Amino acid sequence: TQLxxxxxxxxxxxxxxxxxxxCNSSSVFSSxxxxxxxxxxxxxxxxxxxxxxxxxxxxxxxFQFGDARKDSSLHITAAQTGDTGLYLCAGAAGSARQLTFGxxxxxxxxx
Amino acid sequence: xxxxxxxxxxxxxxxxxxxxxxxxPISGHTALYWYRQSLGQGLEFLIYFQGNSAxxxxxxxxxxxxxERTGGSVSTLTIQRTQQEDSAVYLCASSLGVxxxxxxQYFGPGTRLTVT
Numbered sequence: 001t002q003l004x005x006x007x008x009x010x011x012x013x014x015x016x017x018x019x020x021x022x023c024n025s026s027s028v029f030s031s032x033x034x035x036x037x038x039x040x041x042x043x044x045x046x047x048x049x050x051x052x053x054x055x056x057x058x059x060x061x062x063f064q065f066g067d068a069r070k071d072s073s074l075h076i077t078a079a080q081t082g083d084t085g086l087y088l089c090a091g092a093a094g095s096a097r098q099l100t101f102g103x104x105x106x107x108x109x110x111x
Numbered sequence: 112x113x114x115x116x117x118x119x120x121x122x123x124x125x126x127x128x129x130x131x132x133x134x135x136p137i138s139g140h141t142a143l144y145w146y147r148q149s150l151g152q153g154l155e156f157l158i159y160f161q162g163n164s165a166x167x168x169x170x171x172x173x174x175x176x177x178x179e180r181t182g183g184s185v186s187t188l189t190i191q192r193t194q195q196e197d198s199a200v201y202l203c204a205s206s207l208g209v210x211x212x213x214x215x216q217y218f219g220p221g222t223r224l225t226v227t
Contacts, residue, residue: 031214042115042202042218043154050214088154092214097142097206098167099216101154 003027004089006102013079014110021074021105023089030092032072033099034063037086079109113137115219117203123225124193132188132222136205143186144206144216145178149199157201160186161208193226200224 004025013019031050035043047056049065056063062075086106090099116135124130136143145157156170160180180186190197200223204216
């Protein structure tokens with residue numbers, strides 16, 4: 001069974017600050033996705049990373065996939081109140097299509 | 112284009128009753144997934160359909176849970192003899208199923224099930 005551990009579980013910061021969320025596993029994943037979920041809605045896909053060491057940038061968000069494809073990080077620069085939400089990492093292992101989700105990081109950005 | 116839609120958005124049922132939850136995937140997506148999200152458990156995989164292949168039912172928690180996908184499109188998740196521990200948000204997702212973007216799943220808004 002593949003497990004994904006996310007940290008921190010909760011994060012409350014002031015607008016303009018930077019933050020990093022971590023997603024770690026002892027298993028290798030063929031791909032890893034990051035999602036953001038707001039109350040009453042389903043998760044929304046932010047990015048997919050598939051290559052070890054890969055770095056992707058989406059405006060103020062930077063995503064990195066570990067060299068061994070066991071871990072990932074999400075870095076947000078100059079956080080805004082609109083970044084508030086539940087951030088979920090999810091991995092697909094081998095040829096399996098179903099995703100294993102991390103427990104999530106609840107981010108609150110205060111004005 | 113239209114995203115994944117689910118109905119109903121909310122369902123309250125009495126313990127022991129059967130419920131059906133519906134999912135309409137994105138047109139052209141061959142893969143469809145059901146997940147369950149509850150406090151303290153996070154998002155759990157339930158079942159996966161890919162084209163005409165036999166579904167992967169490895170995540171279903173008990174034989175009270177079943178799902179069908181008719182015509183390769185709409186799917187129904189059925190929970191028989193509901194229990195209070197079945198209370199959760201049931202999320203449906205779809206993906207292209209093949210190719211470099213096969214892993215990218217697009218989620219519906221979910222059905223919040225409350226068993227009283």
